[in-house]
Amino acid sequence: MNAPAAGPAGREHGLALLRGMLRIRAFEDRCYQLYGERKIRGFLHLYNGEEAVAVGAMRALDAGDAIVATYREHGHALARGVPMDRVMAELYGKQSGCSRGRGGSMHLFDVAKRFYGGNAIVAAGLPVAVGLALAQKLRREPAITACFFGDGAVAEGEFHESLNLAALWRLPVLFLCENNRYAMGTALDRTEAETDIAAKARGYRIDAAAVDGMDVFAVEAAVGRAAAAIRGGAGPALLELRTYRFRAHSMFDPQLYRDKSEVEAWQRKGPLITLTTRLKAEGLITEDDFRRLEAEASAEVDAAVAFAESAPWEPVADLARFVYAERSA
Amino acid sequence: MIDPVLPGADSARTPPPAPVRLSYRDAVREALRAALRADPRVFLMGEDVGRYGGSYAVSKGLLEEFGPERIRDTPLSESAFVGAGIGAALGGLRPIVEIMTVNFSLLALDQIMNNAASYCHMSGGQLAVGLVIRLATGAGRQLAAQHSHSLEGWYAHIPGLRIVVPATIDDARFMLAAALACPDPVLLFEHAALYNAEGDLTPGLAAVDIDHAAVRRPGHDATVITYGGSLPKCLAAAASLAAGGIEVEVLDLRTLRPLDDAAIVASVRRTRRAVIVDEGWRSGSLAAEVTTRIVEQAFYDLEAPVERVCTAEVPIPYAKHLEDAALPSPERIVDAVRRVVGGDGSG
Numbered sequence: 001m002n003a004p005a006a007g008p009a010g011r012e013h014g015l016a017l018l019r020g021m022l023r024i025r026a027f028e029d030r031c032y033q034l035y036g037e038r039k040i041r042g043f044l045h046l047y048n049g050e051e052a053v054a055v056g057a058m059r060a061l062d063a064g065d066a067i068v069a070t071y072r073e074h075g076h077a078l079a080r081g082v083p084m085d086r087v088m089a090e091l092y093g094k095q096s097g098c099s100r101g102r103g104g105s106m107h108l109f110d111v112a113k114r115f116y117g118g119n120a121i122v123a124a125g126l127p128v129a130v131g132l133a134l135a136q137k138l139r140r141e142p143a144i145t146a147c148f149f150g151d152g153a154v155a156e157g158e159f160h161e162s163l164n165l166a167a168l169w170r171l172p173v174l175f176l177c178e179n180n181r182y183a184m185g186t187a188l189d190r191t192e193a194e195t196d197i198a199a200k201a202r203g204y205r206i207d208a209a210a211v212d213g214m215d216v217f218a219v220e221a222a223v224g225r226a227a228a229a230i231r232g233g234a235g236p237a238l239l240e241l242r243t244y245r246f247r248a249h250s251m252f253d254p255q256l257y258r259d260k261s262e263v264e265a266w267q268r269k270g271p272l273i274t275l276t277t278r279l280k281a282e283g284l285i286t287e288d289d290f291r292r293l294e295a296e297a298s299a300e301v302d303a304a305v306a307f308a309e310s311a312p313w314e315p316v317a318d319l320a321r322f323v324y325a326e327r328s329a
Numbered sequence: 330m331i332d333p334v335l336p337g338a339d340s341a342r343t344p345p346p347a348p349v350r351l352s353y354r355d356a357v358r359e360a361l362r363a364a365l366r367a368d369p370r371v372f373l374m375g376e377d378v379g380r381y382g383g384s385y386a387v388s389k390g391l392l393e394e395f396g397p398e399r400i401r402d403t404p405l406s407e408s409a410f411v412g413a414g415i416g417a418a419l420g421g422l423r424p425i426v427e428i429m430t431v432n433f434s435l436l437a438l439d440q441i442m443n444n445a446a447s448y449c450h451m452s453g454g455q456l457a458v459g460l461v462i463r464l465a466t467g468a469g470r471q472l473a474a475q476h477s478h479s480l481e482g483w484y485a486h487i488p489g490l491r492i493v494v495p496a497t498i499d500d501a502r503f504m505l506a507a508a509l510a511c512p513d514p515v516l517l518f519e520h521a522a523l524y525n526a527e528g529d530l531t532p533g534l535a536a537v538d539i540d541h542a543a544v545r546r547p548g549h550d551a552t553v554i555t556y557g558g559s560l561p562k563c564l565a566a567a568a569s570l571a572a573g574g575i576e577v578e579v580l581d582l583r584t585l586r587p588l589d590d591a592a593i594v595a596s597v598r599r600t601r602r603a604v605i606v607d608e609g610w611r612s613g614s615l616a617a618e619v620t621t622r623i624v625e626q627a628f629y630d631l632e633a634p635v636e637r638v639c640t641a642e643v644p645i646p647y648a649k650h651l652e653d654a655a656l657p658s659p660e661r662i663v664d665a666v667r668r669v670v671g672g673d674g675s676g
Contacts, residue, residue: 097453100454102450111455121444127413127440130412131415133420134413135417139422165406168404322450323488324513
């Protein structure tokens, strides 16, 4: 990992990052519970353990930048500013959901936030991100496109086609590989002859680096540097964000492929623990601050659940809407 | 008004306008040129569209006129450049993506189906993928089993896509503009055997829709329903039948999704007999869908079972005599019409 040490710029900076990560953790823990209560159905992929990636990256990006994410994207949507109540209503399948109940957990969209999903075909978001970046370049926009994908995606042809195209056309796209070490249950070294993901990107003449994805400051700094270079016309970049998924792949995963001790070892260096410990050690926050932020996150989740519970269902009569674009009169 | 860039258009400005004769290939090229001139958001990308001039020479000369930013050669990465077309559409451009042959589109099927066709619905209507994909389709040139198939009926199975098939010079010239004006993903299938076909552009025509089927030859004894590369075969069959006293109506579907049920049913109710000619394979084909709609909506108007003339259920073979035997032909269409109208042809 070649990113230089990064750290909090002050109390407010530290609090903002901690708040963002606690919101995601509280949201995901409640989702787990709501799944057991059968309020949320379908596939549910939780982000516990990876919060530093979404929070650090989104803080380093601009509001005008386009975001393409995966099916494990609750954290990205929340960190991007998609309202939590709209996200929860989507998981409930309600009309007030951010995709009007047609997407669910894997397909969160919010065009106003330039949040383009919510893509559940592994690596299929990369070509779309390349196209968004092509539009940004041809329209001479200052914005860039950030594309999240997992380590499993690097085995797909679309990863390689997209990296080549982005580099060939020098497009303003930042590839953010969330390497949580497992593609569902298959470890990277069981599927890849070359496990150094940054090295693959360099094969396409793309600037690439590996970053400690459990350190929110490292993520924020690396994404900020890469985004600035891309905005300056340097062409695409790739960051491999090394992280770990604390919970199962989905709600149907008995986790036969990894030892509990491995999970526990990663949890001991989890992103929330390390951030909180560091902020306290540097005298930037107190235990009271932590408890206050945790309570605020919990209250926001309560409100989101209440919103989702009381939100209306889409009428069945509207089943066939949005198959084609509705032209405004 | 005829587009002033058309050959001979200057002399056609004074009334009455003389018909402009051009090839299907030239008509598609003029459609591209007009679209690129009309809207700076429009660009063309695909394999060999630029320096090579297009694998069927459709885009020849456009690179010189519009430059490499708008006539964009791509790597052989169908999934990436189709997906990039989707992203560019979401980002506010109006991309035209060319896929050299429909068989190659299968390398991009993930993007076409899982993304282009699904984004609008699964985002609750937030995303509109205003993308046009042009694909060469069809057999007849001894290109064998990996360059000859007709998969437009297969794509017509997918909600969220619009499937349009220009079969005439007018449609080759003007369907692209209608497709670009549509906020949805439109797949525009050009039959490779049509590129050299020549015809007159209708004087004064400035636009066509992509919503309605069109009667290409009126008749009353039976309806021959077809589209794309099979239209000239159906018209040849109709002429041959007319010599024997059988007048068939030839209906060009033009758009395969959504299908123009009203036009199909209205024609079949008049003629009471239907033959569907479709270069796709018979099983699970577009012809099967059209047949079903006729049976659902006009069953009691029928005087005879619906007939289908489709491609034999084989991967298209190379040898000329085998390929010919596999495909719909005017002779097979004539035979099918004779079967539905009965031995004396009087109905």
